[in-house]
Amino acid sequence: MTELGQHLIDALALGSLYALIALGITLVYTVMGMMNFAHGEFIMLAAYALYVLAGLPFGVAVAAALLTGSLVALLAERVAFRPVRNADLSAQLVTSLAVAAILQNIVTVAVNARAQSVETPAGLSETTSIGGLLVPNLEFVTLGLTAIVLGGLGWLLYRTRTGLTMRAAAENFDMARLLGVRADRVIAISFAISGALAAAVGVLIVMQTGQVSPTMGLTPVLVGFVAVVIGGFGRIFGAVIGGLLLGILSSLLGVYLPDGLVPFRDAIVFTVPVLILIFRPHGLLGGEVGRARV
Amino acid sequence: MLELEGLRVGYGRIEVVHGVDLSVGEGEAVGMIGPNGAGKSSILRAIFGLVRPTAGRAVFGDRVLTGMAPEQVARLGLALVPEGRHIFKTLTVEENLRLAAPADGDGAESTEAALGRFPILRERARRRADRLSGGEQQQLAIARALLGRPKLLVLDEPSLGLAPKMIDTIYELLHGLREEGVTMLLVEQNAARTIDFCDRCAVLSTGKVRAQGSRSELQRNPDVLRAYLGRQP
């Protein structure tokens, strides 16, 4: 029984991580109508910030990483995404792919193509005992962080004027502008938050794996995409659900999959969403592709 | 107040508005009527910066509107109640209003005033906007437009899809606004009420103004019937 409980907490923690990725991607999707390939590189760059600033106190390094995520996202929006804002979805997707390739290779040139190891604070690799369960501290942090993020995002979106303008812009961008909402500002804020979320994910991944590499963002961004798609495009709640489901599935497969199939865990995990898409082409919770226009 | 000078609007290679001149004076209620496809909505989109005109311009007071982004046009004091209303369905009535209210301290007060003018909205203040009936949505759209205390209120087909009784209610509302001196530009395909209501109407057909004048002038003008129903036998 305790073993099951253990596995469930592990699964929940992984699901939370995936939910955070999905959230970051959805935020940008709702205001831009674009699925951002480069989100994985925001994650990666924030992780490298930790690597580069390894000497500094942990808190400072994390703050720097968060800042890095937001700044890179804002920069990408200003330079690369704004010019293609009105292009069709495919064009925006390919543009984000280009940005991802550029960012990934900047790091390869600046640092190294190989993975580098990063020291993690001792406390995080320990476990704490709760009611007979041994829970890695990192998982506490992940769960806690996700809860805080969800709460904070909820507060921002539903209790502040900025959040109101974001929700309105997400539903009908043109109409919001007709009411005086500044398009550029809303998009910039969405990107900044998205970047910060990516950074948080990057930090958590580094804490988990103890290393960084230029290609570390690829699988997370795919996970995020798939979670958004199965949750239903553009639904913030759906993204969270999608992420949780994917994480739980992945984690439980990792435990219960027969030995011979373990290396193929990822393959199986990603085939499931495709099956979901066949029966529910708009995702589990439904959702509209693209933005509404006046 | 608003001047359209030689406005031409096109999408790609297709021109739908072939040089339109129109003016709206302060305190006036001006109508634009004409059949579907005449270009009325395109003219509005050009005024509000949703589409760039291919030639000509729109001038508001001393500012040239053409080339501005929609949010800039809105901040100059023009408010649009678009065709189909486009209220935010995932927001509550109150949130819809709050969004439109000026962000400064006045915000709460004008929202209150709006709810006062539209009692039915006050009743439904906490409901999600997609639960409102067509007529209620229209009222919300108008209330929302008014909140910005616009200098010019533009309405695109406000009676579309509404039951006759509801149309009566809406027009009563508009009458009231008229009394208060709100300047209005009203676009309708249904000519009857518009000609009745407005000081002046311009009849549009296939991208051009075919006739312009007051109610009595238009009722004497055979071009109006022709624009709608084709030549009389």
Place this chain on the structure above:
Amino acid sequence: MSGALFRSRPSALVSLLVPLALIGLVVLVGATGTPSLEGTVIQILCNLIIVVGLQVFVGNSGVYSFGQLGFATAGAYVAALLTLPAAFILLQTPGLPHFIAGADSGPLVSTLIAAGVSALLAAAVGLPLMRTSTLAIPISTFAFLIVIYNVVANWDRITGGNAGLVSIPTTTGVGAAGLWAAVAVVLALAYKWLPSGYRLQATREDEVAAGSIGIGLMRERMIAFILSGALCGIGGALAVHQSGVLNPTTFYFGATVTTLTMLVVGGARSVLGAVIGAIAIAVVNEFLRGVENGADLLGVISIGEAPGLAAIGLGLILLATMIAMPNGLTGGREAGELSWLHRLGWPVRPPLVEPEVNDGARPAERPAPGALRAERISLAFAGLQVLRDVDLTLEPGEVLGLIGPNGAGKTTLVNVLSGFQRPDAGTVSLDGTAVTGSSPARLARRGLGRTFQAALPFPHLTGLENVAVGAMGMGAGRRRAVTIATGVLARLDLLRLATVPAGSMPPGSQRLLGVARALAIQPRYLLLDEPAAGLSEEEGEQLTEILRNVLADFGCGILLIEHDMSIVMKLCPRVQVLDDGRTLRVGAPDEVQADPAVIESYLGSNFLVAVDARA
């Protein structure tokens, strides 16, 4: 033999020969250069094959797949495993079944088998994937890329895992690579000019209009996806037989970005674009790689070793292209379509030979009995009741006008009749068969055609192609489609626009083209949605004349939505008036026009007073 292809003969020939000539040039460079240059050239040609494979799917469907290199991986591994000599193979892949390990195939056989396996894989993967929405395809194909990577990287015993395979026989010569590249180009062009390719392009141009002429979206995408997979598999197989080594990252993210850049920079819609892009970017890439290895730029700046610089350069090129030149260097046109050729006096588009207007365009003399019937149709949308209990009957050979003020529900009714919207209540039947809720494509195949308020032409296809695709939607082969199309165009007096891209036509002509396209499916019932909207008075009159002359000829039943009463008066012996979702009146046009209730619904009771006063 009027037009085996839709371009003039010289134009088609040029489109075919120019890319082949470019390939020939590249082969020449490789054959006469140093061995190292030859190796590079072979790699370029293999990449070219992959890019052409990419073009077949992405260019024709307008949908991006990020997983095509997964097929290159599959093809590469299959070819490698089949050709690795027995001495080396079991060391690297202990789990490999003996019949593969001992196969020791030659290069040609292994490449062909690789193509076959890739095609099968594409079929298996495409079946679920092509069902998903247009935005979900890029994401799910990206997932496929990563899944393939994972499988190959983890299946140590069969694939050699992360370490990969070495000592693969290097059998690809520059001549073989060039030959395969030529084959790929020919296949890609052939597919593009076949009915199937045209149907897929129609879905790219306008998904809605394509449905209205009977085109099956999923089927057409599948065909291109499978062909694309096969070509990518071939490219992978040949490449691996040049380099001699293979690992999971050979055809992974980096290669995906590179090939995509090649396609986008060249121009995704044309095969020429794929070829030019592949060569141009490869050259740039080589230059950048040279810089990577440490170079003196103009003797001024010294850059140290920097792997990854080339990739940054390519990424920047892709970004710049997406922002500034999204249609690529060729603008999506084949060699025979480029305008500069025309300026040189080259006969790019000679006038069409006068077609024999044969009975390809005329249906039987007397249409079989039957009717398009809508009964008690009701539909509510976003809280508004748009249609209430509406009946409508249309018989072959008759013309029925549908009028009413804006918002009355006319277009919605047509959408319900043509399968674009589902009614909440009521039934639609076509010649006795209940068809409520059938898809537009299925209805088209049953003989229901329609036009749209917004014309919805296929902008990058010529006038003739627009109409011929209509016939192809019904399964006609190329020759028959051209015959039907020229016949229809001739009758609608649109022949002069046959070689003009629809996107360049004035709106009136685009409208007429839409009508022609709908006629090409040889419908029994034709629904025309405001064909005259936005036209000038003269254009409207022209339209009326054409409609009057032609429609009687074609014998279909016509439902005409129009606001312009003069047109309705001239064409429709019977008129149905909708107001506020209900049928107000059905009768002869002059009755309807003078009916007080109708006048009131449009202009209000005040007008009646005025009209009476004037009368």
